[in-house]
């Protein structure tokens with residue numbers, strides 16, 4: 001049928017026949033397209049010059065932009081970017097801003113992978129690093145060096161929930177002209193907004209509370225200074241740290257209910273903290289809104305009296321009781337993550353902190369009986385009932 005001049009078949013492989021409609025979808029569309037076509041070279045040229053529109057998804061796509069704008073609004077940021085994971089958001093900061101010979105000062109209780117980047121990967125690239133206690137601004141100040149380019153802290157530490165001296169750290173970042181990056185994953189913009197307080201960079205693992213359903217791995221980073229922001233966006237595209245449209249779509253959908261979820265989870269956490277504190281067999285409960293928290297006054301000032309959705313507790317009876325506790329509450333997933341709609345339980349000594357020596361763990365109070373709870377949005381009675389019953393069973397063993 002070819003070559004006879006009468007063939008009216010056409011190549012439809014990449015002809016998009018999307019039905020026209022005057023009305024528009026209410027939910028965000030999800031184009032998975034890797035590439036965008038332009039009408040002619042002039043149009044392509046113009047788009048590059050304006051810096052708007054899309055060409056290739058690694059350079060940017062609508063779902064990432066929609067999600068970033070919504071997180072920007074929560075954080076009081078402009079021009080934030082979405083990355084393929086929380087770690088790639090941190091990666092964009094490190095790769096985009098540092099060069100060999102620089103020094104980075106980190107909090108000594110950062111997320112485990114962040115600690116690993118600082119202690120093992122950056123030195124390999126000729127970048128000096130050191131760690132100091134962020135609850136002690138004088139210790140942080142003493143660790144600054146003339147070549148310190150970046151300070152990286154978390155406001156509330158994992159899993160001991162210590163509250164950083166943010167006022168002191170903000171002051172020394174200003175006084176020394178060092179960029180301050182805050183990983184705001186634990187606190188979320190519902191408790192603390194680093195840029196509004198004077199930090200230079202805010203980072204999220206969107207995977208956690210912002211997306212909230214444990215079905216998308218994503219990160220976010222925004223900077224106050226447009227030049228810094230451009231360096232982050234460039235690192236994101238050049239190192240291929242960028243996210244998939246579908247993950248962005250899921251996270252944007254999850255984000256619609258973030259504030260409701262957060263408030264409910266926080267209210268549940270306060271109730272659970274109270275119930276656990278009254279439970280025989282519990283040696284201590286760590287929750288920033290409780291008066292017996294070691295940084296209670298600072299937490300009250302920094303987080304406005306709120307405690308968040310994370311709490312930790314120490315069970316008597318060591319590893320045997322810890323095993324028994326997890327077996328006794330099958331409806332609370334034992335899973336090392338946080339921020340899910342469901343309450344989840346993690347045991348740092350066997351997961352996130354297994355790399356430390358027992359002495360190193362003891363130094364920060366992470367014993368074999370230490371658990372971290374990410375409180376979810378369930379009916380509070382159900383979670384409190386199950387966990388307190390499990391504690392009673394576990395310490396009887």
Ligand SMILES: *Cc1c(COP(=O)(O)O)cnc(C)c1O
Pocket residue numbers: 085086087088111113114154158183185186204205206207208217218219
């Ligand atoms: C989970 C987490 C990260 C890493 O995020 P991913 O999305 O898992 O890459 C970074 N910082 C904190 C505080 C986290 O909890």
